[in-house]
Amino acid sequence: MIYSRIVSTGSYLPPRRLTNADLTAELAAQGIETSDEWIVERTGIHARHFAAPDVTCSDLAHQASLQALASSGLQAADIDLIVVATSTPDMVFPSAATILQHKLGITNGCPAFDVQAVCSGFVYALTVADSLIKTGTAKRALVVGAEVFSRILDFKDRTTCVLFGDGAGAVILEASDTPGILASDLHADGRHKDILCVPGTVSGGQVLGDPTLKMDGPAVFKLAVGVLESAARATLAKAGKTDADIDWLIPHQANIRIMQSMAKKLKMPQEKLIVTVDQHGNTSAASIPLALDSAVRSGKIKRGDTLMLEGVGGGFTWGAVLVQY
Numbered sequence: 001m002i003y004s005r006i007v008s009t010g011s012y013l014p015p016r017r018l019t020n021a022d023l024t025a026e027l028a029a030q031g032i033e034t035s036d037e038w039i040v041e042r043t044g045i046h047a048r049h050f051a052a053p054d055v056t057c058s059d060l061a062h063q064a065s066l067q068a069l070a071s072s073g074l075q076a077a078d079i080d081l082i083v084v085a086t087s088t089p090d091m092v093f094p095s096a097a098t099i100l101q102h103k104l105g106i107t108n109g110c111p112a113f114d115v116q117a118v119c120s121g122f123v124y125a126l127t128v129a130d131s132l133i134k135t136g137t138a139k140r141a142l143v144v145g146a147e148v149f150s151r152i153l154d155f156k157d158r159t160t161c162v163l164f165g166d167g168a169g170a171v172i173l174e175a176s177d178t179p180g181i182l183a184s185d186l187h188a189d190g191r192h193k194d195i196l197c198v199p200g201t202v203s204g205g206q207v208l209g210d211p212t213l214k215m216d217g218p219a220v221f222k223l224a225v226g227v228l229e230s231a232a233r234a235t236l237a238k239a240g241k242t243d244a245d246i247d248w249l250i251p252h253q254a255n256i257r258i259m260q261s262m263a264k265k266l267k268m269p270q271e272k273l274i275v276t277v278d279q280h281g282n283t284s285a286a287s288i289p290l291a292l293d294s295a296v297r298s299g300k301i302k303r304g305d306t307l308m309l310e311g312v313g314g315g316f317t318w319g320a321v322l323v324q325y
């Protein structure tokens with residue numbers, strides 16, 4: 001049996017960091033009222049990073065990938081599959097993954113493509129890469145979540161613009177005799193497509209419709225809590241494990257209240273919940289690999305630990321991946 005295991009992780013945050021006080025002041029200048037108290041109480045977010053105007057998704061992905069490569073001891077040329085999870089790619093096409101391949105100087109012709117499952121993008125991408133490794137199509141995959149969500153925010157809509165940030169996280173997966181990725185469980189339900197969306201598109205040389213993020217926060221909140229629990233339970237069942245086997249819970253970092261309720265449902269102490277939403281905000285597909293890398297680098301996550309990764313987002317999409325690190 002071929003498994004895939006995580007060889008290394010990396011991440012990158014653009015240098016411009018805005019605390020809630022910074023953002024509140026910027027919004028006040030536009031006549032939009034919010035406060036540090038409201039943002040912290042409802043979401044747990046204290047700060048987020050925004051990319052400079054000339055910095056693209058693939059630039060962030062590139063920096064995170066270089067860090068993952070440096071930690072792996074591998075060369076860029078060793079990579080034989082690139083999957084980038086993003087909803088904010090550099091351009092309509094080609095994919096951020098092919099642009100990343102070029103930036104990394106990889107000329108071995110390996111397949112490179114984007115996965116678009118919004119905030120579930122990383123668990124989708126990891127599952128796709130794992131499947132391609134298990135079937136022998138790839139041996140060393142670079143899997144990245146990278147977003148510049150600041151580009152699609154409506155800074156006149158205080159119900160959404162305070163929630164998101166930019167960043168990237170990367171993992172290198174390698175074929176192995178031992179696990180690795182133990183199981184995963186992916187889902188989507190397009191009936192809920194309107195509760196979290198960017199409804200605009202490009203046509204005839206023009207942007208048609210609204211190209212900024214729209215969200216029915218309370219509807220997303222309610223749906224997220226239920227589906228995250230069912231995905232986690234299905235993943236545990238597929239791997240023959242129970243709640244008690246999970247060492248670290250790494251949910252999509254959107255809202256501390258959703259994350260804490262997940263830990264409770266899985267009967268995990270809050271100390272076993274990896275939290276970066278406070279410092280990064282919601283970085284969509286980048287949030288899980290950013291949180292993973294930060295916990296690996298801080299020494300919390302150790303080799304052999306069992307990690308439950310959980311994503312949920314627009315589509316509606318959701319899923320979970322159980323990993324033995």
Ligand SMILES: CC(C)(COP(=O)(O)OP(=O)(O)OC[C@H]1O[C@@H](n2cnc3c(N)ncnc32)[C@H](O)[C@@H]1OP(=O)(O)O)[C@@H](O)C(=O)NCCC(=O)NCCS
Nearest residue numbers: 034035038042119158159162217218220221254255312313
């Ligand atoms: C978005 C979210 C934080 C809003 O929290 P909430 O408790 O549901 O708040 P509501 O939307 O009901 O709004 C409550 C009040 O706060 C106000 N408000 C909204 N945004 C505000 C802000 N930034 N600052 C101050 N007040 C704000 C609203 O106008 C509303 O005021 P009203 O009662 O006078 O009408 C919450 O619904 C949430 O986290 N949802 C899930 C979002 C998520 O996880 N998305 C990503 C999934 S991938």
